[in-house]
Amino acid sequence: MGILKADNLVKIYGQGENEVKALNNVSLEIEEGEFVSIVGSSGSGKSTLLNMLGGLDRLTSGDIYINNKKLGDMKDEELTIFRRRNIGFIFQNYNLVPILNVYENIVLPIELDGMKIDEEYIDSIINILGLSQKLTNMPNNLSGGQQQRVAIARAIATKPAIILADEPTGNLDSKTSMDVIGLLKMTSQKFNQTIVMITHNEEIAQLADRIIRIEDGKIARGDK
Numbered sequence: 001m002g003i004l005k006a007d008n009l010v011k012i013y014g015q016g017e018n019e020v021k022a023l024n025n026v027s028l029e030i031e032e033g034e035f036v037s038i039v040g041s042s043g044s045g046k047s048t049l050l051n052m053l054g055g056l057d058r059l060t061s062g063d064i065y066i067n068n069k070k071l072g073d074m075k076d077e078e079l080t081i082f083r084r085r086n087i088g089f090i091f092q093n094y095n096l097v098p099i100l101n102v103y104e105n106i107v108l109p110i111e112l113d114g115m116k117i118d119e120e121y122i123d124s125i126i127n128i129l130g131l132s133q134k135l136t137n138m139p140n141n142l143s144g145g146q147q148q149r150v151a152i153a154r155a156i157a158t159k160p161a162i163i164l165a166d167e168p169t170g171n172l173d174s175k176t177s178m179d180v181i182g183l184l185k186m187t188s189q190k191f192n193q194t195i196v197m198i199t200h201n202e203e204i205a206q207l208a209d210r211i212i213r214i215e216d217g218k219i220a221r222g223d224k
């Protein structure tokens with residue numbers, strides 16, 4: 001079984017005439033170390049799918065397994081801890097903590113979890129992402145591309161099995177986007193991490209091993 005498996009996912013928002021079926025029977029399987037892009041038009045259900053895969057919201061029906069663990073069986077607190085230890089999130093708006101410097105932002109999820117910092121691993125991420133000269137900078141003194149590289153470092157700091165990225169290059173110019181995703185791909189290959197990334201950008205999508213297309217809450221085509 002792949003590291004991530006989704007069986008017949010259905011997510012309905014609202015009720016009665018306001019009902020929206022955002023996911024309509026989505027099934028997929030992703031292998032360890034795979035880099036998958038999710039593309040589709042606005043409102044097709046991409047963010048809903050990513051939020052479900054990351055255990056950020058509950059399904060209407062269906063099952064998600066990460067490392068053979070069924071997310072739906074976990075109580076909220078258990079799910080929070082599971083998420084922190086197994087999933088790294090990267091968002092369009094970076095979501096860095098403004099009062100912490102670059103290094104403090106990167107190690108924050110490790111400290112929140114009360115775990116020991118693996119300095120060698122953190123150093124190697126910092127070097128690959130080209131952040132070693134920026135560790136004491138505050139986020140608002142960095143460019144968008146630099147902030148997103150910090151967000152990537154933070155997402156992989158806990159050595160998560162899976163990285164989920166929702167439009168990570170949405171605020172970046174095209175050259176910076178290709179550079180940032182190239183670095184994300186390089187680090188994930190080095191540490192055998194799995195990436196699922198939503199993007200509107202076809203060129204960025206093509207950097208993945210596989211492209212999944214979503215249309216009206218369904219998978220349209222699974223392969224490049």
Ligand SMILES: Nc1ncnc2c1ncn2[C@@H]1O[C@H](COP(=O)(O)OP(=O)(O)OP(=O)(O)O)[C@@H](O)[C@H]1O
Pocket residue numbers: 013014020021022040041042043044045046047048049
């Ligand atoms: N919290 C919510 N409550 C009600 N409807 C929602 C909610 N979140 C999403 N939807 C609806 O579900 C559908 C899928 O939305 P979703 O955000 O997953 O699409 P998307 O493909 O990520 O879109 P975009 O590319 O614009 O971000 C849309 O019709 C949207 O309006």
